Amino acid sequence: MEVIAIDKSYYNFLFDFIQSNNRLLMNSKVIIFGAGIRGYNLMRILELSKITNIAFVDNDPQKQGEKINGYCIYSFDEVINVNCKSVFLCPVEKGAQIFEQLEQAGFKKNIDYFNLDNKLTDYIETIEEFKRPVKDYIIFFGSCELSSFLLSDTFDVSLAERLKQHSLPEKCKVFALPGMTQRMHYNMINALLKNSPKPKLAVLMLEMSLVSPHAHLMLEPQYYTLHSKLIESLIDIYELDDEINEYAKIINNRLERSLGRGGLSSSPNLEDEIKRKIKLTYNYEIRGSNESVIYLIKTLELLKENNIPAIITFPPINYQLGENLCGSDFSRNYANIIKKLLTFLTAYDYDVIDASFAADSSNFIEQLNSTNLVILNTKGQSNFIDFIFKNEAIKSFLHEVSTND
Amino acid sequence: MKKIDIVLKIVEEICPFKDINEKTELIDSGIITSLELFELVSALENKFNIEINEELIVKENFVTIEKIAEML
Numbered sequence: 137m138e139v140i141a142i143d144k145s146y147y148n149f150l151f152d153f154i155q156s157n158n159r160l161l162m163n164s165k166v167i168i169f170g171a172g173i174r175g176y177n178l179m180r181i182l183e184l185s186k187i188t189n190i191a192f193v194d195n196d197p198q199k200q201g202e203k204i205n206g207y208c209i210y211s212f213d214e215v216i217n218v219n220c221k222s223v224f225l226c227p228v229e230k231g232a233q234i235f236e237q238l239e240q241a242g243f244k245k246n247i248d249y250f251n252l253d254n255k256l257t258d259y260i261e262t263i264e265e266f267k268r269p270v271k272d273y274i275i276f277f278g279s280c281e282l283s284s285f286l287l288s289d290t291f292d293v294s295l296a297e298r299l300k301q302h303s304l305p306e307k308c309k310v311f312a313l314p315g316m317t318q319r320m321h322y323n324m325i326n327a328l329l330k331n332s333p334k335p336k337l338a339v340l341m342l343e344m345s346l347v348s349p350h351a352h353l354m355l356e357p358q359y360y361t362l363h364s365k366l367i368e369s370l371i372d373i374y375e376l377d378d379e380i381n382e383y384a385k386i387i388n389n390r391l392e393r394s395l396g397r398g399g400l401s402s403s404p405n406l407e408d409e410i411k412r413k414i415k416l417t418y419n420y421e422i423r424g425s426n427e428s429v430i431y432l433i434k435t436l437e438l439l440k441e442n443n444i445p446a447i448i449t450f451p452p453i454n455y456q457l458g459e460n461l462c463g464s465d466f467s468r469n470y471a472n473i474i475k476k477l478l479t480f481l482t483a484y485d486y487d488v489i490d491a492s493f494a495a496d497s498s499n500f501i502e503q504l505n506s507t508n509l510v511i512l513n514t515k516g517q518s519n520f521i522d523f524i525f526k527n528e529a530i531k532s533f534l535h536e537v538s539t540n541d
Numbered sequence: 542m543k544k545i546d547i548v549l550k551i552v553e554e555i556c557p558f559k560d561i562n563e564k565t566e567l568i569d570s571g572i573i574t575s576l577e578l579f580e581l582v583s584a585l586e587n588k589f590n591i592e593i594n595e596e597l598i599v600k601e602n603f604v605t606i607e608k609i610a611e612m613l
Contacts, residue, residue, distance in 0.1 A: 349586070350579045350583065353579070353598060354575075390595075393598075409574075409576065412576045412577065412580065413576055416576060416579055416580055416583070420583060421583065423586075423592075425592050
């Protein structure tokens with residue numbers, strides 16, 4: 137069975153939309169505009185809500201005539217000539233061109249078509265997590281491996297939520313936003329330490345694709361927007377230093393120049409594109425001058441100045457899939473990146489939880505054309521949680537707080 | 542080996558099976574895609590042991606092999 141991972145807040149947004157428009161969707165032909173990953177995710181959520189009167193439309197002639205899960209992909213001209221009540225759902229990023237196409241054909245916004253772009257509300261939950269009063273607590277910082285959850289799995293919870301349950305919610309803060317960079321994490325930790333009681337322990341969960349040399353330049357445009365919104369909210373509630381203002385300017389600049397997805401064309405050969413992406417994000421040459429390394433070091437310095445013990449975790453990676461796609465050197469290259477990264481950090485005290493090769497491929501989601509090798513399924517999440525909570529520092533922290541209470 | 546020849550060799554390794562010379566248009570022709578651009582930047586940084594300032598990583602500097610060599 138194909139399993140789909142999706143950001144929790146985006147899932148909630150789509151699910152709420154479907155619930156509040158259930159009658160309309162049940163009584164119409166539901167046409168998903170865009171036969172990509174986002175369209176696929178929306179289709180699965182519609183199906184979970186028992187809405188199956190679905191078709192896809194895509195402007196890419198190569199996709200037209202194909203099927204997704206048995207649903208046909210049509211051209212726009214084909215669907216507008218069908219004589220039945222249709223509702224267009226558009227889970228697309230930068231959909232201006234598509235909305236213009238729909239308007240010109242006489243369709244009205246929020247009546248005949250709906251913009252279901254990711255509203256990027258994840259940051260609101262993160263700000264709530266900043267403000268949530270806790271004391272004698274542990275912090276976890278991670279990215280998409282923490283914030284995603286599985287649509288078709290047994291439990292609709294993310295790894296972040298599981299971590300919180302295991303650490304006792306009143307004794308931990310978990311910061312899990314997709315598309316984070318080390319520089320953003322540094323700024324978030326800095327904001328937290330300047331304005332909140334200090335945590336007893338900090339766990340930095342390093343998603344190695346976000347440590348890669350140009351990860352900060354390759355983000356999808358929506359994530360730069362997410363960074364901006366988060367920074368604006370932090371500036372509203374906290375006293376912060378100049379670094380965060382500087383970063384806000386840089387983020388806007390990176391968004392404008394975006395060379396990642398949407399900036400240049402993609403390869404027409406999907407298989408080749410996937411292999412290239414995986415090599416670029418998991419089999420790279422790491423250097424001490426990479427922005428991610430510089431800000432990881434700054435984070436460790438910051439924690440040291442505040443006498444907060446640090447733990448770095450390397451989450452499990454689907455190395456078997458990596459080897460299948462990129463060759464038998466994949467695992468050795470990946471292990472070498474971690475080894476080299478640690479040589480840049482020798483001046484600092486920290487503990488390491490290296491779960492890189494602790495899980496086989498049965499612990500990961502199987503996602504259509506995914507280039508993310510770290511999204512665990514329910515079994516994988518449980519195993520990783522067990523792995524993390526075997527760490528002596530975490531065990532003694534939990535023992536101490538439970539004894540004190 | 543001249544800088545321009547090294548750049549040409551790197552681009553040929555990243556984009557095999559494509560006929561490329563110093564003046565070939567690389568971006569609008571689709572020879573270099575988003576991912577290949579970052580592969581190229583990494584390869585250049587590693588080969589020349591330099592950091593390419595992010596302000597320089599713009600389409601205009603990667604239009605041809607000549608332009609890339611000029612930027613370096």
